[in-house]
Amino acid sequence: MALAGGVRVRARALLRAGAQFRGPVLGRPEPAAGGGDGTRRFANLRVLVEPDPAAGVAVMKLKSPPVNSLSLEFMTEFLISLEKLENDKAFRGVVITSDCPGVFSAGLDLTELCGQNPAHYAEYWKAVQELWLRLFLSNMVLVAAINGVCPAGGCLMALTCDVRVLADNPKFVIGLKETQLGIVVPFWLKDNLVNTIGHRASEHALQLGLLFPPAEALQVGIVDQVVPEDQLQSTALSVMARWMAIPDHARHLTKAMMRKATADSLIKHRDADIQNFVNFISRDSIQKTLQVYLQKLKQKKG
Numbered sequence: 691m692a693l694a695g696g697v698r699v700r701a702r703a704l705l706r707a708g709a710q711f712r713g714p715v716l717g718r719p720e721p722a723a724g725g726g727d728g729t730r731r732f733a734n735l736r737v738l739v740e741p742d743p744a745a746g747v748a749v750m751k752l753k754s755p756p757v758n759s760l761s762l763e764f765m766t767e768f769l770i771s772l773e774k775l776e777n778d779k780a781f782r783g784v785v786i787t788s789d790c791p792g793v794f795s796a797g798l799d800l801t802e803l804c805g806q807n808p809a810h811y812a813e814y815w816k817a818v819q820e821l822w823l824r825l826f827l828s829n830m831v832l833v834a835a836i837n838g839v840c841p842a843g844g845c846l847m848a849l850t851c852d853v854r855v856l857a858d859n860p861k862f863v864i865g866l867k868e869t870q871l872g873i874v875v876p877f878w879l880k881d882n883l884v885n886t887i888g889h890r891a892s893e894h895a896l897q898l899g900l901l902f903p904p905a906e907a908l909q910v911g912i913v914d915q916v917v918p919e920d921q922l923q924s925t926a927l928s929v930m931a932r933w934m935a936i937p938d939h940a941r942h943l944t945k946a947m948m949r950k951a952t953a954d955s956l957i958k959h960r961d962a963d964i965q966n967f968v969n970f971i972s973r974d975s976i977q978k979t980l981q982v983y984l985q986k987l988k989q990k991k992g
């Protein structure tokens with residue numbers, strides 16, 4: 691699946707601006723791009739990719755500090771990295787994790803949702819849809835190694851994965867807290883949650899805007915495994931090894947079959963979903979609520 695129009699234009703702009711894969715990363719000298727030693731890492735500004743072509747697996751580390759919020763730039767760079775891996779036959783699986791201590795992702799970037807114009811909201815929502823669709827329909831095995839708090843849009847990313855492993859830390863809550871912010875999850879994200887934890891549990895989780903700590907997250911089934919923090923990466927990789935043992939074509943066709951109806955319901959109604967979002971987010975009452983919330987977040991430290 692290729693990047694959608696607006697996202698592709700932004701991706702090109704980012705690439706022109708120099709956000710392409712490059713080394714050195716993290717100050718370590720690395721072979722030049724195309725060096726072909728099979729071990730080099732690549733990165734754009736906000737996503738670090740550590741490939742292991744021998745295993746057919748790459749680890750994507752979200753590194754958009756302080757909280758990996760889903761800004762347009764972050765989502766675009768993430769999708770560029772994902773597409774690069776998908777186009778490379780060496781890679782069949784991706785572990786998604788965070789490089790920001792204590793936070794997997796804080797979800798939608800609230801500064802993108804406050805005080806902007808309708809065209810911006812439309813572009814932003816199209817990018818969110820694209821992020822969800824591209825992850826949800828990915829041919830690759832996706833394992834989320836959740837090493838931090840994972841609310842709302844962070845949970846959206848995690849829910850698209852085939853497996854979620856959560857580090858056992860009481861601060862690392864996961865869930866769709868939208869109603870607590872006075873906003874409503876889109877129907878396709880609701881469907882994604884229902885497919886994961888069932889209808890009744892989703893009703894409770896969504897209406898109450900529940901954020902589940904690890905033991906509860908495991909019990910309700912929003913994550914598949916909870917492991918000690920220091921075993922998160924190794925567990926994610928061993929889960930991945932199990933999935934990689936299945937022939938790709940059969941696994942992927944099965945995944946596509948299982949997910950088609952949910953994805954199609956968004957694909958068929960993308961424009962209407964964007965219009966709904968723009969109308970909703972532009973309301974004075976929603977803008978006020980979000981602005982107060984963002985202010986509170988900013989004042990937390992003071």
Ligand SMILES: CCCCCCCCCCC/C=C/C(=O)SCCNC(=O)CCNC(=O)[C@H](O)C(C)(C)COP(=O)(O)OP(=O)(O)OC[C@H]1O[C@@H](n2cnc3c(N)ncnc32)[C@H](O)[C@@H]1OP(=O)(O)O
Nearest residue numbers: 756759796797798799800801842843874875966970987988
């Ligand atoms: C009916 C029609 C359809 C309508 C559809 C409506 C829309 C539906 C959307 C549904 C899907 C998803 C929704 C969302 O994702 S909304 C965002 C929800 N996220 C949150 O509420 C998380 C907020 N953040 C936090 O709780 C904490 O920051 C966190 C626990 C993640 C980390 O805490 P920590 O103490 O480590 O860090 P700080 O709180 O001090 O934050 C550091 C700085 O980062 C800024 N920040 C935090 N979160 C966000 C964010 N989501 N967006 C933008 N900026 C964020 C924070 O303000 C601090 O900034 P400063 O350093 O400048 O103070």
